[in-house]
Amino acid sequence: MKIKAFPEQREETRFEDIYLSYFSKMKYFAKEYVISEEDAENIVQDVFVELWENKKMLNMHMNLIAYLFTTIKNKCLNHLRHKLVVQETASKLQEEYTISLRMNLDSLEAFDNNLFSDQDIEKIISRALDTLSEKCRTIFIMSKIEGKKQKEIAQELNISINTIETQMGIAYKKLRIELKDYFPILLFILCL
Structure with a gap:
């Protein structure tokens, strides 16, 4: 779908139309990958905030679906990478804590x-x-x-x-x- 420049239409109205047309679809797409509905909603909100901050894009001839898909995909990738790093760090900390507990247990058991x-x-x-x-x-x-x-x-x-x-x-x-x-x-x- 190509967005055409409509001088008579205000930016807010165009933005609102795009938001209403694509928000739920984008949220569904994001949720399929990030699992959490709240995270998916935040990601989609970020995409729309960026779109609003770059309002001049609303007046350009562009493939809106391609833009939205690419943006949401990249945000999901970044989110998943971040979650993975956090999870790996938590796992390492948990593993270190478990090792520490095991050492303490062994130490007390061995000490008579x-x-x-x-x-x-x-x-x-x-x-x-x-x-x-x-x-x-x-x-x-x-x-x-x-x-x-x-x-x-x-x-x-x-x-x-x-x-x-x-x-x-x-x-x-x-x-x-x-x-x-x-x-x-x-x-x-x-x-x-």
Whole structure:
């Protein structure tokens, strides 16, 4: 179907005629591919917004059906590509989360705290803490074992909060390595 220029017809009227004639057909076409009725409607609305923004096209001799088909097809393709990327990303995140849960489950199942007495656990923690520098160990003990706030530690040791944060980061890294075989103990300490 070719649209002819009708000077007496206003752009709004021509646009309205095109909208009323093709909206439902275009929506049906889009829905066949994007499945969701809401997505299909949004895509078709976008096509008509673009057509309205380029009103001069309404006055041109062109194959309107070819234009609408090409535009709706391209918008559906873009929509499907985007959905696919989102879905693949969600799947990867879900897979990583599942792996993390499995590792946590395996770690807890494998850790038998009956194998360790309270003294054994204290020795393990003490050995791990001994790998830290004196400053780092002091800050870690004050924070995690004595339960002091960073501000209190900073005042008591006459150091900045930034130094405390840096030293705590170092402590976490080293303790993670030292207590890798005792992950539940490490996690418990870090949660204190």
